[in-house]
Amino acid sequence: MTGGHRRILVVEDDPETAGQIVESLKTSGYQVDLATSGHEALSRGGAGDYAVITIDRMLPDIDGIAVMRQLRDDGIAAPVLIVSALGEVDDRVRGLRAGGDDYLVKPFSFVELLARVEALGRRSDTIVKETILRVGDLALDLMSRTASRRGKDIVLFPREFQLLEYLVRNEGRVVSRAMLLQHVWDLHFDPSTNIIDVYVGRVRRKVDDQQAYPLIHTVRGVGYSLRAPG
Incomplete structure (x- = not known):
């Protein structure tokens, strides 16, 4: 202990x-x-x-x-x-x-x-x-459902936290919009919806704005990837 x-x-x-x-x-x-x-x-x-x-x-x-x-x-x-x-x-x-x-x-x-x-x-x-997930200077507390970066709290709504948690758990992997829609919203893929891009945009602004480096990256034509600089 x-x-x-x-x-x-x-x-x-x-x-x-x-x-x-x-x-x-x-x-x-x-x-x-x-x-x-x-x-x-x-x-x-x-x-x-x-x-x-x-x-x-x-x-x-x-x-x-x-x-x-x-x-x-x-x-x-x-x-x-x-x-x-x-x-x-x-x-x-x-x-x-x-x-x-x-x-x-x-x-x-x-x-x-x-x-x-x-x-x-x-x-x-x-x-x-096990209840604290970290990527670079980002930390997610799975018990309190809160996030912080460099020790500063990030205010996230429940769905935003779910989206960020899924990206963190798939650190370094490319996550498609269909995967996010299924695992975060529990919905089948709808090619006409832009809900994923809207939510990723919100989370990206909260997580990456005014930071030393971005964590959330767009993979054109595929989806998104969360990774810290190697």
Whole structure:
């Protein structure tokens, strides 16, 4: 786990267990936030950049499974370790199918807890890398659906972001208008429409204007290609 990505959210309502988990993680070098209810977990989990989230199943207001499902629905991709006294096979299966990445049954060894958090943290680093697409000085954040160039935000409408994402994923390849119409608009090719050229023009102005070099290139008679100078 990278040094800047060692924040853990612990969701646990039992004061003794919470204190022990938090102290154990802090001693191991993690930055730890504690939520003692489901509502607090949703608030913190949605606002913070956590490497791993540990969630107790039995919370006083919202079931831990419901909390995890809501975080997943909100686009939170941080790996989740479910920590629960409910240890039957059906309980574990339900937790994992609801979006959990691992399941630890109480009572547990803190050495094992740390090992599992560390393993999930390594997976979290991979998730962070995979959700940021880069070409040259352009960056697309697939989780927040935002784009930036040289660190400056680019304001894109949803369809514009989809178009740019498709070009980025096909970096260096020539993408035809028919391919864009199919994969971005989910439509069959219509030779009479100029919607592709209109949208590419908008995105090009937002991405390339006043930049050191253009990224979006027209391939005459074929389509477009997004590439950075070699």
